[in-house]
Amino acid sequence: xxxxxxxxxxxxKAGETPRDWQGWPDNKKFALLLSHDVDTQRxxxxxxxxxxxxxxLGFRSCFNIVPEKYRFSMEVIETLKGNGFExxxxxxxxxxxxxxxxxxxxxxxxxxxxxxxxxxxxxFTSPSMHHNLEWMHALNIQHATTTFDTDPFExxxxxxxxxxxxxxxxxxxxQGGYVELPLTLPQDHLLFVILQNKYIDIWKKKIDWIAExxxxxxxxxxxxxxxxxxxxxxxxxxxxxxxxxxxxxIKTIYKDQYWHVVPNELANFWKSNMVDHSLIRLSQ
Numbered sequence: 001x002x003x004x005x006x007x008x009x010x011x012x013k014a015g016e017t018p019r020d021w022q023g024w025p026d027n028k029k030f031a032l033l034l035s036h037d038v039d040t041q042r043x044x045x046x047x048x049x050x051x052x053x054x055x056x057l058g059f060r061s062c063f064n065i066v067p068e069k070y071r072f073s074m075e076v077i078e079t080l081k082g083n084g085f086e087x088x089x090x091x092x093x094x095x096x097x098x099x100x101x102x103x104x105x106x107x108x109x110x111x112x113x114x115x116x117x118x119x120x121x122x123x124f125t126s127p128s129m130h131h132n133l134e135w136m137h138a139l140n141i142q143h144a145t146t147t148f149d150t151d152p153f154e155x156x157x158x159x160x161x162x163x164x165x166x167x168x169x170x171x172x173x174x175q176g177g178y179v180e181l182p183l184t185l186p187q188d189h190l191l192f193v194i195l196q197n198k199y200i201d202i203w204k205k206k207i208d209w210i211a212e213x214x215x216x217x218x219x220x221x222x223x224x225x226x227x228x229x230x231x232x233x234x235x236x237x238x239x240x241x242x243x244x245x246x247x248x249x250i251k252t253i254y255k256d257q258y259w260h261v262v263p264n265e266l267a268n269f270w271k272s273n274m275v276d277h278s279l280i281r282l283s284q
Contacts, residue, residue, distance in 0.1 A: 004152045004153075007150050007152065007159070008150055008151065008152055008153075008186075009150070009185075009186055009202050009205065009206050010150070010205070010206060010209050011149060011150035011159065011161055013161050014149040014150055014159075014160075014161045014162050014163050014184075014215075015163060015209070015210075015213035015215065016162070017164070017213075017214065018162075018164050018166070018274065020274070021164075021274075022273070023214065024214070024259045025259055025269065026259065028257060028258055028259035029211055029214060029254070029257040029258060030210055030211045030213075030214055030215055030216065030217060030254075030257070030258050030259070031215070031216040031217065031258065031259045031260075031261070031266060032216075032217045032250065032258040032259065032260040032261075033061075033062070033181065033216065033217065033218040033219075033260075033261070033262070033263055033266060034054065034059060034060070034061035034062070034219060034221075035061060035062045035064065035125065035145060035183075035218060035219065035220045035221075035263070036050065036061060036062065036063050036064060036220065036221055036222060036223055037064045037090055037125060037127070037220055037221075037222050038063055038064060038065050038066065038090065038222070038223060038224065039066065039069075039090075039094055039127070039222060039224050040069075040070060040224045041070035041071065042223075042224050043222055043223040043224030043225075044065065044070055044071075044072060044073070044076065044223075046223035046224070046226060046228065047063055047076055047080065047223055048076060048079060048080075049223070049228055050223045050226065050240075050243075051063075051079075051080060051083060051085060053240070053243070053244060053247075054247065055083065057244070057247045057248065057251060058251070059247055059251075059260065060083075060084050060085050060086075060260070060261075060262050061085055061086075061262065062085065062086040062087070062088055062123065062262050062263050063080055063085060063086070063087050063088070064087075064088045064089070064090035064123075064125040064145075065077070065087060065088075065089065065090055065119075066090045066091055066092070066093070066094045066127070067089060067092060067111070067112070067115040068092055068093045068111070069093055069094045069095075077119055081120075084262075085262065086121075086123065086262040086263055086264055087119055087121055088121050088123035088124060088125055088263070089112055089115050089116055089119070089121055089123070089124050089125075090124075090125050090126075090127060091112075091125075091126060091127040092108045092111055092112050092115075093108075094127040096127070096128060096130070098126070098127065098130060099126075099130045099131065099132050099135070102135060105132070105135050105138070106135075106138055109138040109139055112124065112139055113139060113140045116139070116140055116141065117140070122140075122141055122142040122143065122264055122267075123141060123142070123143045123144065123145075123263050123264060123267075124136070124139055124141045124143075124144045124145075124146075125144065125145045125146065125220075126144070126145070126146035128154070128155050128156075129146060129147065129148060129151075129154045129155065129156060129183070130146070130155065130156050131146035131147055131156065133146070133147075133168045133180065134168075134171075136168070136178070137168075137170045137172070137173075137176065137177070137178075139178075141178050142178055142179065142264065142267050142268075142271070143178055143179045143180070143181055143263050143264060143266075143267035144168075144178055144179075144180055144181070145180070145181045145182065145183060145218070145220070145263070146180065147159075147160045147180060147182040147183070148160065148182050148183040148184070149161060149162055149163050149182050149183070149184045151183070151186065151187075151190075153190055153194075160180075160182045162182065162215075163182075163184045163210050163213060163215030163216055164215055164216055165179050165180065165181050165182075165216060165266065165267070165270045165274075166179070166180050166182075167179060167180075167270070167271070167274065167275045168180050177275075178267075179266075179267040179270045179271055179275075181216070181218055181263055181266065181267065182218065183218050183219070183220050184206070184210060184215065184216055184217060184218045184219075185203055185206050185207070185217060185218065185219040185220075186202060186203070186206070187219075187220050187221070187222075188220075188221040188222055188225060188226075188238065188242075188243070189222060189225055189236075191203070192225070192238035192242060193225060193236050193237070193238060199242075200242055200245050200246050200249070203219070203246050203249075204249060207249070207250065207254075211254060211257070211258075216266070217250075217258070219246070221243055225237055225238055226238065226239075226240040226243065227239050227240060228240045
């Protein structure tokens with residue numbers, strides 16, 4: 001980890017603002033997105049429990065569900081959506097093979113598009129943060145989360161080096177594309193399972209830096225690893241109270257300073273204000 005101190009958890013170059021950046025709505029200091037990858041049946045069965053924690057504190061989030069790995073429930077999906085939460089497709093099988101070849105990806109993209117339509121979803125997140133931004137134009141999406149601003153510990157450790165969303169244009173269709181929403185905080189599995197942290201200090205440090213730079217706080221956690229009973233944690237578990245502490249920190253320290261939305265709302269804002277605006281300016 002010593003060799004990565006200059007870029008993790010903060011890469012100073014990731015704080016540079018995009019060209020023509022005018023700031024977040026209502027003059028908010030930074031944007032806040034909450035996201036959850038649901039990797040297993042256990043995680044799926046914990047979704048509504050996690051939803052209630054967030055609702056009790058006045059937050060909403062996005063739940064990213066794997067269509068063909070466990071038995072998902074349309075009742076759970078509709079309950080989440082009915083409470084103002086978003087549901088996105090999280091890969092297809094979560095077996096590490098999605099981006100193995102273009103042929104495999106294109107074949108699975110047909111199934112992913114099927115579930116996007118079934119769930120009335122416009123967002124995609126990638127298992128293990130594997131990605132190929134160009135290939136993903138085969139998906140019927142408006143936003144995706146497949147990258148991170150900096151994280152040398154991921155399986156595909158190429159960093160995007162920005163704490164802002166960005167537009168991924170389609171070379172075959174100048175009007176087409178999608179908004180990429182990179183993760184900007186370390187994931188819970190790294191902090192609390194692999195590194196065995198007992199505090200949220202790293203999250204706090206990164207939030208404070210992003211707030212100072214006026215960027216986007218996007219954290220991804222897993223209900224699969226959360227222990228909601230506050231008892232002795234098992235293998236690959238951590239206390240859910242750490243996530244609650246994270247929410248309480250933001251709500252208390254940054255009261256009225258953050259623009260909190262779900263991914264589709266932020267993607268719509270970004271496209272309208274940064275992408276469409278730029279296209280209009282260039283055409284004049």
